[in-house]
Amino acid sequence: MKSSKRFVPAEAFDKAFEKGRDVTPYLDLKSAKARHPIQRINVDVPKDLLEKVDEEAARIGVPRTSLIKIWLAEKLDRLSKAA
Helix, strand or coil: CCCCCCCCCCCHHHHHHHHHCHHHCCCCCCCCCCCCCCCCCCCCHHHHHHHHHHHHHHHHHCCCCHHHHHHHHHHHHHHHHHC
């Protein structure tokens, strides 16, 4: 069976993504799976702290939740390397 997805080299894919172009034609979304099970949590934080998180998320162009996950992963990675 012939694939409907077009092949594009990684460098071209990255450039298109960074320019904000639609890269979904290059993705096989039917077989995409979450790499890790997701567990939802609620965290109460002061409003001023959340505003700072939102400012940083907007600055780098990612959603708030993505930034928080990035920061958590970075911190845990540093802790595991220090141990």
